Amino acid sequence: MDRDSIDHNIVKFHNGTLDDAYNFLGSHLVYDEGEIVGATFCVYEPYAINVCVIRDGCNPCSMNKISDEGFWFLYLPSVNEGDKYQYLITTQDEAEIIKSDSFAFYTTENKSVILDIEKYYEWYDEDYMHFRKNRNYQEEPLVIYELDINNWKKSITTYQDLSKELIPYLIEHGFTHVELISLLNEGILAPNSQFGEGKSLMSFIDECHKHNIGIFLDFPSAYFEDVIKGITKNNQNADLSEYLSILVSALSFWCLYYHIDGIRLNNLSDIIYFQGDISHGINLKGLKFLRTLNDRLSNLHPDILLIAGETIDFPNVTRRVCDHGLGFHYQWDNGWMKDILDFFEEEPLFRKYLSYNLNLSLMRPFSQKTIIPLAHTMFNIRKTALIKRMSGDLTERFQNLRVLIGLLFTYPCKKLLYMGNEFAQMNDYYSSYELDWYLYQYSPHILYNNYIKALIKLYREEKALYETDHSKSGFIWINQDHEEHSVFSYVRLSKNHKEILIIVINATPLLYKEYKLGVPYQGEFKEILNSNHEDFGGNHIVNDGIIATTEENYLGFKYTLKLCLPPLGIIVLKRTSN
Template identity: 35%
Template sequence: MNAMMLSDYDVFLFHEGSLQQAYQFMGSHVRKDSRGTYTEFCVWAPNARSVSLAGSFNDWKSAGYELQKWNREGLWAVRVDGDLTGETYKYEITTLSGERKLKSDPYGFASEKRPQTASIVYELEGFQWSDEEWLEKRSGSSIYDKPMFIYEVHAGTWKKKDGKFLSYKELARELIPYVKEHGFTHIELLPVTEHPFDRSWGYQSTGYYSPTSRYGEPHELMGFIDECHRNDIGVILDWVPGHFCKDAHGLYQFDGSFAYEYGEERDRENYTWGTANFDLGKGEVRSFLISNARFWMEMYHIDGFRIDAVANIIYWANQGQQSPNEGAIGFLKKLNQAVFEYDSSILMIAEDSTDWPQVTSPVHYGGLGFNYKWNMGWMNDVLDYMETPPEKRKDGHSLMTFSLLYAFSENYVLPFSHDEVVHGKKSLLDKMPGDYWQKFAQYRLLLGFMCAHPGKKLLFMGSELAPFSEWKDLEELDWHLMNYDFHHKFNSYFKDLVHLYKGAEALYELDHQSGGFEWIDVNNSEQQIFSFIRRGKKENDHLVVICNFSPIVYHGYKVGVPHADSYREIWNSDAGKYGGSDQVNPAPLSVHHETYHGKAGSVVMTIPPYGAVYLKPDYGRGE
């Protein structure tokens, strides 16, 4: 057995923090040359006394399988004769203090199924992709002026079969048609990197290069993504580059020292989550994570990343006063630059709860370099307002209007994510005050308002069923609810709403430009009615939106509108077929050509209780 030959330039980039394809030589790889077939292993363990290879191929006895230390910075490598595909292995590391550790491969492409923790030699090449048309379409268009409605999914609890997880293959057969039927444009997968504990939902990972074996093999995940693309569905990976779990076989104290994490306890220990923070200023850690993003794009054709806990990254987590972490901020900028240099059509979405400026501005303009950011402020304000009893909502009127003061300062996604329906927060439906009917009416209103508000959209799985119970992270969704009339009608409502949203350019083409939104009446706190205009790119392409957050029906209500001959009601959340009281406007609404609400004309209409109404202009038909 001889150590592999490494490119001096790649080694330099790896330690410097700029290597974008470290997975090409780190980890395990089966190679062939004129001398035959062999398997190479390479690992970074800067403070190890020695590193050996133990696995199923040597009866877990590492003697004779020692890795050679390649350089003083701590790269270790070995070449083993033969094709070891399918064999399990770990690195046996002897620390400077003489302690022996068995560690899974940080760059391992596959892992044993929990509770086993070894890595598996796995060749990713050989999968036959058939998504060329999707990739070409993605690269040739911009998402900014397209509809985007993301379905956030935890693969382990979307649906189960005989109490067990669906496999990647089964998810492809069942989840993709469901997502397509409901009109979602993207699936966002809660982290599918390998993780030891089911209830961490994937956020505490040990295998950043290894899709979890809970649902099948890596090629089967590729098959799922390929099938998504064949059905015009993008796939976003929830990704956690800020911190990692501390299980003994993982990255924590990998070689007896703090190789991947900060050396100082106050910086390293993430007490909130029981994890360790990556040292994002260290070159080898940067190469590990930036290469990991490139890996998912190149090898799995991932369409984007939702970056978890950006606030924890950009600020030092465990200091009494928040101060910027310049090393981590530099990492985020370098990450985003690397991603967009590889593919400018990738989604880089920051889950950021701070007011850090220019999160979605390019790095060369002084920004962090993301192209989207979750609008956590909008989500918190809107849910606070909705949870307020209707008779008190007039005092919180600004909760619904404040977001428009900053809606165009970043490129936003409006999220109703898993975080809002767990840990006693209640489901979205159950957050609504009032009786059974009122809860459903207000939930329909909430989503009608969401679809009309500037920004792309995200909804956590199951919310389209209107469950009363919050997410149960060990059980499947409440599919039995479709046997109940109001839940069935709500599901129909949601599907129709998403399809309408996707077909109405005015609701998305100018999401990130102030010209795409205009208030009609922003001050009607007494009646709790908000009216505004959404505009598309084409001249006169607009919708008038009226949302009533009170339980009162208003007949003969006058609303200012732009010039047109008449308006048609194309959406009413109170329609009887959706479970509403059917206070609709079936006939065209004639425009009275007099200035009202500062607009050129007005219409007189019925405003439904807890209702969202969309009006579309007609031209050339006369009054």
């Protein structure tokens, strides 16, 4: 890289418009007639008085300070791909710090590795990448399996192991995407080296794409800490341009070189509001930073989903920046998670006093485009397994859990399920090194897992459950205020309104043998899912055969159905003819 190019990159870095800092910072091999002759090293250390490159078996080599702002540069001959190095930083108080390169493409045991990222891996997902460019996620099923690679299964020691065991598991259950937690812990560009090199991770992602499984990256909130410090209440004049160049470049790198399908960002309230508190007011500098970040990423990678990993109390989170939004495609609805869990943790006979929780959660899906998560954040403070948070004895807990998960998959939004909840994890999270895989030998957990598979299959097959997730025209309340009986029902419609589903939830332990339900549509209906079915661990209180409406006004609807509602159950009816 010549001096003019270096100076040009420095200017762009400082004004926040350098989108490919990974081509400038870090280490890069130099070729002459196809042969490696050396490598360049570049690092940004504005508060250092000296910086050296330390290679294994070599003496420290001092770098040249090439800008007053703090860029350091060095060319070294006789360097090979795979060589390891670190930086020795001398601070202004003459303390010495040894650290890895945050812009290295691979880091292991706190040592960065020199490699040529352009020749690192040959991809085979061209068809998938072409298909992705034309996707319309809003009208497609989206069900995400959230996985912490450190705690899923102790037999997983490499990305190859993950590919062999996880991908068949995802296919068996029907998940469309997997979100990886703990993937970044050794630099902003380097994957977790505990499971192998970056090329092994690329191969895993390639294999996922081969089976039409997308990959979401959980971007650690730690990388926003400097941004948050820069926009504290007393630092409104802080310049965030450099952080913008760093973060846009890093996220763009993962999109380009690892072919990820989406990015979840966290700690967003701390950026939007002073001290992360809405009562302290909006931080205009932070708001501009976030909008610019999302706008740049969307322009660079229009087929990548940007997900706000928290519920932000701010309008238009999921509208485009040009439409005065924040520029996210989706945001997590953590409020839904809290309201629903509060409801199902309560004893059924007292749930009528918490009916507003269920009503509230089901009345707000259309203000933003949301993902409803039964996610890891649910266990950050209370690490209790989900089934242990349900009320009642073990049988009733499974009944309640089936209703909760049924609500998740019939509710109008996209879905996310944290690992272990597909078979009812029993032990508290992080109390061991892996999930409770031994539970698959016990009938209640096997049957519950059958229920999860059936739900995901139903969700992916029925257009009414995903095509109109973000449109009021695809959702009709039937009885949202049936507080005394804690029975709730609603209609889901496909985009053309030809496919009609009716969902009925009985959140009490009472059996209703002839429950009268007013409905807005005439016709014949068939029960296509019942959480009380014997295949799912229930006692098989179901509605067999065809159920026809009668022309009888009831609670404001022209037609009526008579149903058998199992205790602590959810049923899904589909209109088969009108």
